[in-house]
Amino acid sequence: MDALDRKIIAALRENGRATYAELGRTIGLSASSVHERVGKLEAAGVITGYHAVVNPSTVGLGVTALVGIQPTDTAENDELAEALAGLAEVESCYAVAGDEAFVVKVRVSTVDDLELTLGRLRRITGVARTRTTVVLSTRFEGRPNNSELDDEATGGTGARP
Amino acid sequence: MDALDRKIIAALRENGRATYAELGRTIGLSASSVHERVGKLEAAGVITGYHAVVNPSTVGLGVTALVGIQPTDTAENDELAEALAGLAEVESCYAVAGDEAFVVKVRVSTVDDLELTLGRLRRITGVARTRTTVVLSTRFEGRPNNSELDDEATGGTGARP
DNA sequence: CCTGAAAGTCACTGACG
DNA sequence: CGTCAGTGACTTTCAGG
Numbered sequence: 001m002d003a004l005d006r007k008i009i010a011a012l013r014e015n016g017r018a019t020y021a022e023l024g025r026t027i028g029l030s031a032s033s034v035h036e037r038v039g040k041l042e043a044a045g046v047i048t049g050y051h052a053v054v055n056p057s058t059v060g061l062g063v064t065a066l067v068g069i070q071p072t073d074t075a076e077n078d079e080l081a082e083a084l085a086g087l088a089e090v091e092s093c094y095a096v097a098g099d100e101a102f103v104v105k106v107r108v109s110t111v112d113d114l115e116l117t118l119g120r121l122r123r124i125t126g127v128a129r130t131r132t133t134v135v136l137s138t139r140f141e142g143r144p145n146n147s148e149l150d151d152e153a154t155g156g157t158g159a160r161p
Numbered sequence: 162m163d164a165l166d167r168k169i170i171a172a173l174r175e176n177g178r179a180t181y182a183e184l185g186r187t188i189g190l191s192a193s194s195v196h197e198r199v200g201k202l203e204a205a206g207v208i209t210g211y212h213a214v215v216n217p218s219t220v221g222l223g224v225t226a227l228v229g230i231q232p233t234d235t236a237e238n239d240e241l242a243e244a245l246a247g248l249a250e251v252e253s254c255y256a257v258a259g260d261e262a263f264v265v266k267v268r269v270s271t272v273d274d275l276e277l278t279l280g281r282l283r284r285i286t287g288v289a290r291t292r293t294t295v296v297l298s299t300r301f302e303g304r305p306n307n308s309e310l311d312d313e314a315t316g317g318t319g320a321r322p
Numbered sequence: 323c324c325t326g327a328a329a330g331t332c333a334c335t336g337a338c339g
Numbered sequence: 340c341g342t343c344a345g346t347g348a349c350t351t352t353c354a355g356g
Contacts, residue, residue: 009213013212014212015210015212016212016213017177021332021333022332030343031333031334032334032341032342032343033340033341035333036341046215046219046220047213047214047216048215048216049176049177050178051173051177051211051212051214051303052170052173052174052208052210052211053208053210053212054207054208055206055208058206058207064255066255066257066264081300084300085301085304088306089306090304091303091304091306092299092301092303092304093300093302094225094296094299095297095298095299095300096294096295097294097296098295100294103294107306133258133261133264135255135258136255136257137255137256138254138255139242139245139255139256141253142212142303143246143251143252145222145250145252180349180350182349182350183349191324192349193326193351193353196350196352197324198323
């Protein structure tokens with residue numbers, strides 16, 4: 001993981017469909033070298049995937065909410081997480097510190113659907129209470145934070161295949 | 162936006178680097194047709210971008226937190242959002258209902274950095290109080306929700322260029 | 323709106339410094 | 340670990356149904 005790898009990562013975070021030739025041009029390397037480096041980054045688990053980002057409202061998912069999941073005393077967190085994963089409306093799931101076990105991000109098309117989804121969440125075994133925060137607008141989301149990529153990696157796990 | 166577009170979108174959300182030829186094969190269309198459709202989806206703002214997803218801990222961003230931002234009575238939300246965007250550590254920013262104006266997702270490398278970032282957040286003009294929830298583990302994140310893509314689009318804005 | 327062909331570009335591999 | 344060169348695949352455009 002040197003400066004060139006970091007530049008490649010930064011470029012691919014901005015444009016996940018950039019060609020190897022294109023990447024090579026912007027960072028000053030041949031396409032085959034870039035190809036090799038990207039392959040290693042993928043194999044090492046640094047780059048975990050490439051995804052198209054879709055404007056949710058254009059596909060009928062205009063309602064977003066953040067829901068805190070308060071578990072019952074006897075709940076198993078792993079089982080709870082699995083159950084949460086079973087709901088398609090749950091886009092992200094974070095285990096958190098505090099009296100809530102999880103915070104999940106839910107996306108649905110209407111507030112009626114939100115009500116339905118919250119009902120399903122509450123009915124999950126191990127869920128004692130939910131606390132819902134409705135998102136009014138997403139100012140920005142998933143923005144690349146390359147602060148650590150520009151200079152020396154400071155807190156990395158040092159993972160190297 | 163017909164069923165084929167939805168299939169293309171679903172495929173590109175799973176693999177943002179899928180080639181047009183590949184997409185054409187999986188949904189039964191020629192590469193040139195796929196190329197045309199994807200171009201229109203991009204122009205219509207349905208697909209807003211393609212991004213590589215990086216394992217945060219491998220790039221020295223192992224600490225995640227969700228921070229609620231409680232504004233002062235006189236704060237302007239748009240100015241606040243702009244100030245929040247000024248911090249590289251703030252990866253996502255949601256305007257929410259409730260007594261907190263925003264919930265932001267912060268990613269840093271260490272808890273020391275988290276403390277620094279929270280200090281910076283509190284020092285932003287218009288920020289009265291912050292409420293921090295430390296993320297212990299990310300169970301899943303940004304998972305594609307194609308529930309609306311599989312059948313008729315129900316709540317779409319009908320945006321068409 | 324799609325197909326099919328044609329030209330340019332790229333991915334991917336292997337040999338080599 | 341890098342460049343260079345070659346083949347096969349893909350992108351992209353355009354004429355046509």
